[in-house]
Amino acid sequence: MEGSIQQFIERYLSVSFLVNKRGAALMKCELDDVTHDQYYVLRYIHKRGMCTSTELADVFAVNKSAITAMTNRLVEKGMIERGKDGDDRRVISLTLTEKGKMWLIETEQKVYELVQTMMTKLSYEEIELFIQTYEKLAKILQEMEEKK
C-alpha cells in the first residue's frame, strides 16, 4: 500500500509536468503573438467580465508586480484596457477591448478543437471522472495554500 502511494506520486509528478509542457507547446501554435499565460489572463477576465490586478495575482498565485507587467503587455497589444470605477479610487478595473473579445472568441474556437481532438480519444465517463478529480485537486491545493 505504501509502495503504491509512492508510485502514484512518482507517476503523477512525471505525467503532470509532461502533459503541461506538451499541452502548452501545442496550444502555442494557435495563439498568434499572444503567449500561453496571456491567453489564460484574457480568458479569466472575459469569464468574469472585469477584474482587478489583486484578483489576478491571487488566482494565478503570482506577485502583483508580475500582473502589472503582463497587463502592460496586453494593453500595448490592444487586448485589454484599464479603467477606474467603483468608489475605491485605488482600484483599477481590467476589461477586454472589442479587439480582445474578438480575438478571444476566434481563438477559443481553435483551442477548443485542439482539446476536443484530445478528449474524443477517451470515453465520456472517463473524461467526466478525470475532470471531477482534477477539480477536487484544485480545491485541495487551494486549502493547502491557505493553511500557509
Place this chain on the structure above:
Amino acid sequence: MEGSIQQFIERYLSVSFLVNKRGAALMKCELDDVTHDQYYVLRYIHKRGMCTSTELADVFAVNKSAITAMTNRLVEKGMIERGKDGDDRRVISLTLTEKGKMWLIETEQKVYELVQTMMTKLSYEEIELFIQTYEKLAKILQEMEEKK
C-alpha cells in the same frame, strides 16, 4: 452531448491551468534555490542515469538552446556535470554530481510529502483512475505532436 463536451473543455482548461500554477507555487517552497523547471530536469536525468541535451529538448518540448541555458545554470550550481563519452564525439552526457544526487534525494522526500498530503484526500481507486487517464492524455498529446 455537444454541449457537454464544450463544458468539459471549458472545465479542463480552467482547472488544468490552476492546478499547475498553484502546484508549482507550493512546490517552489521546498526547492531552495533550484527552480521548478530545474527540479524536473534533475529528476529526469536522475531517473535515466544520464542523458543528452537533445533528449531533454525532445522530452520537455523546448529548443535545444533552452536546454543549454538551463544546464549551464545547473552546472554552475554544482548539481550536474557534462562529460564526453560514447563514440560520437559530438554528444555530451549529462549526469548528476554527488551534490546533485544528495539534493535530489532530500528534496524528493519533501515533494513526496506534499503530493501525498494532496492525494490522501482522495480514495485509492480515484487516484488510480485519475493517473491512468492522465497517462493516456500524455500519450495522446505525444501522438498529436508527432503528427505535426
Place this chain on the structure above:
DNA sequence: TTAAATAGTTAAACAATTGAACTATTTCGA
C-alpha cells in the same frame, strides 16, 4: 570524398517572475 545531417553552443531579444521600495488611497482604533 564531399555534401548533408546531427549535437551542441552562442548571442540577442522577449516574457514571466520576484522582491523591495514607492505612491495614492482607504480603514480603523485610540
Place this chain on the structure above:
DNA sequence: TCGAAATAGTTCAATTGTTTAACTATTTAA
C-alpha cells in the same frame, strides 16, 4: 477625528526560461 496601518497598484533591477538565427565540430551517406 486624526494619525497609523492596511490595501491597490506601479516601478525598477535582477534572474530564469524561451525562441530564432548563426555558428562549430563531428558524423553519415551518396
